[in-house]
Amino acid sequence: MSASARPVAPAASVTSGGRSMRVELTVNGAPVVAEVEPRTLLVHFLREVLGLTGTHIGCDTSNCGACTVHLDGKPVKSCTVLAVQVSGRQVRTVEGLEIGGKLSPVQEAFVEAHGLQCGFCTPGMMMTATELLSRNPNPSEPEVRDAIRGNLCRCTGYVNIVKAIQLAGAKIRSAAPSSGGKA
């Protein structure tokens, strides 16, 4: 083993002492200020700097969707966004789905319809579903399948994910029958 003489410092961030930039954003409703190297991916920023490990990494080509979060209410793959790009914006992760300690309709429905197995794709899947239902609380099966086509699941075969999202839609509709419902 060839080793340099540098002392080992515990890793405080994803990078090692390069040029840094300041980011100020809102994550799950709370203000966050941090210094990050410009190349830091949002997913690494969330997971490793903020400790929000519910957002997962399943690929390196933006195909799998395990890292899906909301950026100003729209689902994005956080592996394909730089942390510095989201300065001044609102990020919502799976940890922000619960409201006032109560599970969201999507979270409840994923449990009730057995819409998850290993749980790895689940946070991204639920973020995509939440945004779909905020636009369309009564999606057809093809509409649900189309919405989640950027989120891979290897365990469930999607049948129960589709059911869960439709069940969540029903919950949202019954909670807010007049407005059409917001997730």
Place this chain on the structure above:
Amino acid sequence: MSADVPRVKGGLGQSILRKEDQRFIRGKGNYVDDIKLPGMLYLDIARSPYAHAKITAIHTENTLKVPGVLAVVTGKDLEAAGLAWMPTLMSDKQMVLPTDTVMYQAQEVAAVVADSRYAAADGVAALEVDYDPLPVVVDPFKALEPGAPVIRTDRKEKSNHIWHWETGDRAGTDAAFDGAEVQVAQDLYIPRIHVSSMETCGCIAHMDSVNGRFTIYMTTQAPHAIRTVIALVTGLPEQNIRVVSPDIGGGFGGKVPVYPGYVLAAVASIKTGHPVKWIEDRSENLQADSFARDYHIHAELAASNDGKVAALRVKTLADHGYTDAAANPSKFPAGLFHIITGSYPFAKAFVEVDAAYTNKPPGGIAYRCSFRVTEAVYTIERMMDILAHRLKVDPAELRLKNFIPPEAFPFTSALGWTYDSGNYAGALRKAMEIIDYAGLRREQKEKRGRGELMGIGISSFTEIVGAGPSSTFDILGIKMFDSAEVRIHPTGKVIARFGTKSQGQGHETTYAQILAEELGIPADDIRVEEGDTDTAPYGLGTYASRSTPTAGAAASMAARKIRDKARRIAAHLLEVNPDDVEWKDYAFRVKGVPAKSKTMQEVAFAAYTNHPPGMEAGLEAVDYYDPPNMTYPFGSYICVVDIDPETGQVKVRRFVAVDDCGTIINPMIVDGQIHGGLTMGLAPALYEEIQYDESGNIHGGTFMDYLVPTAIETPHWETAKTVTPSPHHPIGAKGVGESATVGAPPAVVNAIVDALQPYGVEHIDIPVHPWKIWQILHTRTPTF
């Protein structure tokens, strides 16, 4: 069970919601990459661009200048410590890092350790390696030709042939073929595929030199076996080794092997004294981790003119890459491929497999399949359709004519397996009824009249799972039992620990259900833990659908041991003779006076506060369950496809899966397992394949090229069940995780070939991509 007694909450057969979901839906799962230890370093791996090359130099200077990089590990460093090679699970060996030659593209060449994830990657990018390319062998047939470049020059045998394995009656089978009225033969290639669990592999290794403890948090399906392997390979005392398998994001067989990255993280931790994390990228996972399948099969089937099967003869060439790193029981280098006589009473059968080295990654592991069962089922179920077409009989009729009848169980197959129970015709008839098979055939006839391409495919599979009986099954000499340790606390609540490890199957829920049924304690009051070798009893882990047949059985047996003691405590409390007390309707009751009773909770409290004189306090038991036989789940699947004549695109219009996994613990979870399994059966049938060009360059090494089905490709699966309990399992359960992956591919291909009957097609190799069909449609003249 008395009809008027309420069932225990969360007992057998109830679709209770999963306990584990509460953390997953909140983003509070605990996967390996979520764990962060103080002072943790990061390891990244430099990989070879060549499939076969001499390494002439590794230049580390620029890497060591990268800010944050602390060390580079090469094969020469490992060689000095005797760790350049490690054993595989199949009596072969594989490189941790090469000392002089790389043998497949993306092979590990060096490891970089840094104080951050990005710095480690920068260090890899800065590493310069000089290579001298060598001739590449990618085709296993060419690998065995005289004069082929020898890949494993480290071996005594200067050839690419690894082993020959055969089973069955060669002479008797040959004789049966000589006298047969009908013979069909077919070459079938089952290509290389990859499990692609959504979580890739990784670990955090920590050698605490002060306390002499080595801890590794690891994406492993078999933590206990890993602990013993570490002890045997390194000489570390086993009590000082702790393997923790936290939440696992899917395994499917891909997390059984030991990959070089794990060993490198361990070496780096020993060298630096810090915890070291290694998490592979998806591309590394696809390109370098163990693959599945890669079987070149030649199958022949002999039958009588009236369609009764007589004999089966199969010759196979297995491509193992540069090392045999499959994960099969020691006795069976080709796994359980000899379940290949399937659901039919062949009088004679003979199977032989030869294995070859090529310049590809190692493996031959499962892909949600019990040791090569998928290859076997695909072969026999395709051959049955080929025979049906030859005899011009309906494939359903041919199967119904041949099935092993229910009264023939236990049935011993021509290749020596004793099937525990089955009702194959029952499952097929149910599937035919649900899908309206007769109606579909009428529709198909009309459509053929109009030149439309519609196909119906059947697969009536028999699985073999639950490895396994210690007389036959071991991994590296360790018998394939599994275990449960159950402890009832004074307040009647339970903690239970197991030697298996869930990767999404829902063990925390289903094991609790078995215990609830056996102990009369609600499933909500039972906590299930797995995956920490410091606390869980020894077991061989979760793969090959073995958890319910082995550890699930151990749960029952441990609970029954507890009941034995509890009955004596109950008798003490009831002030009667123990022989006058029986366990009935979830309570200990005085025989003939059922109202005089004690619950398990009451007994548990007494076990710590008021146990009989002379009896030990406490209420707990451990069981190491050695199954008397394998279990044999089965089912019948029917797939309906429509093919677009313009594009060759296959659309799965309907897919009905009737499964029989014996006693059902949780119907909701069983259905979920079937849905997922079907999707992993559809995937290789239509989409997934890892290919190599002549230079050994991988095609399909990222999710851009390797098509894991999305919700768009995946049809709406329809499921149903029959229930034929296993006679030898304590609760009659058989295991279900892999049935659908095993059973689905031939149903899909049989449907496609059925649709193309007017074109005289007998077989198309998987994956059936549209171009393969398009070529048939444009080169052959149909006879509609």
